[in-house]
Amino acid sequence: MYRLSKKEKMQYGLTGFLAGSLFLYFFYQTVYVIGMAIPCAFLYCKWKGKELGEKRRRRLELQFRDWIDSASGHLQAGCSVENAFVKSGRELTYLYDSAADIHREIRSMEHLLANNIPLEKILYDFGERSQAENIQNFADVFATGKRSGGNLREMISDTCEITAMKTDVEREIQTMIHGKVMEQKMMCFIPFGIISYISLSSPGYFSSLYHNPAGICMMTACLLFYLFSLWISLRIIRIEV
Numbered sequence: 001m002y003r004l005s006k007k008e009k010m011q012y013g014l015t016g017f018l019a020g021s022l023f024l025y026f027f028y029q030t031v032y033v034i035g036m037a038i039p040c041a042f043l044y045c046k047w048k049g050k051e052l053g054e055k056r057r058r059r060l061e062l063q064f065r066d067w068i069d070s071a072s073g074h075l076q077a078g079c080s081v082e083n084a085f086v087k088s089g090r091e092l093t094y095l096y097d098s099a100a101d102i103h104r105e106i107r108s109m110e111h112l113l114a115n116n117i118p119l120e121k122i123l124y125d126f127g128e129r130s131q132a133e134n135i136q137n138f139a140d141v142f143a144t145g146k147r148s149g150g151n152l153r154e155m156i157s158d159t160c161e162i163t164a165m166k167t168d169v170e171r172e173i174q175t176m177i178h179g180k181v182m183e184q185k186m187m188c189f190i191p192f193g194i195i196s197y198i199s200l201s202s203p204g205y206f207s208s209l210y211h212n213p214a215g216i217c218m219m220t221a222c223l224l225f226y227l228f229s230l231w232i233s234l235r236i237i238r239i240e241v
Contacts (some may be wrong), residue, residue: 002053016044061134063102069160075153090225120146134163184233228235
């Protein structure tokens with residue numbers, strides 16, 4: 001989870017309120033709807049927290065991938081599973097700064113191992129807390145291999161390879177649809193640009209849509225249709241592997 005700081009709450013809350021005010025004023029052309037923009041501040045903070053949380057989760061998955069990749073190398077060199085994870089975790093200090101999330105998990109793992117907590121339980125708890133699919137899958141595979149007495153070296157190596165392939169596919173997809181994402185963002189602002197241009201070039205052209213019951217109903221319907229279209233477009237460009 002990503003918890004917004006007080007500064008971030010003020011920043012994103014003000015941004016959401018101003019954007020919501022302009023948005024509603026554009027549809028209804030009256031200052032009385034500005035008060036309705038207050039929920040936009042809370043919604044934007046919630047959405048921004050979710051977005052930052054997803055970025056944090058993806059970043060953590062990449063860090064975890066490097067961790068198990070390094071652990072796989074130590075296992076091939078003959079280390080025990082626990083020592084392989086401890087040594088590989090300490091090596092990550094050269095890759096990531098001390099504020100990285102993975103370092104807190106590594107320190108927690110070392111403390112729990114020192115208190116005789118099984119590694120499979122530590123990894124399972126890590127996957128549950130992070131809600132990262134790759135970490136959860138690895139924890140399940142690791143626990144199954146530990147219980148069944150399988151070849152952990154080979155299983156971890158195969159898991160690293162599959163995780164790397166999945167990450168590469170995700171990156172390739174994001175690269176391929178980057179242009180479409182930019183088009184989607186531009187399309188969100190095109191209706192406002194067209195209406196603004198017509199309003200400036202032909203004053204009074206849309207006056208019948210404001211300050212009367214029929215016009216308010218029509219603009220409300222347009223507002224709902226626009227929000228629905230925006231939601232659909234965001235769902236389309238969200239591709240998960």
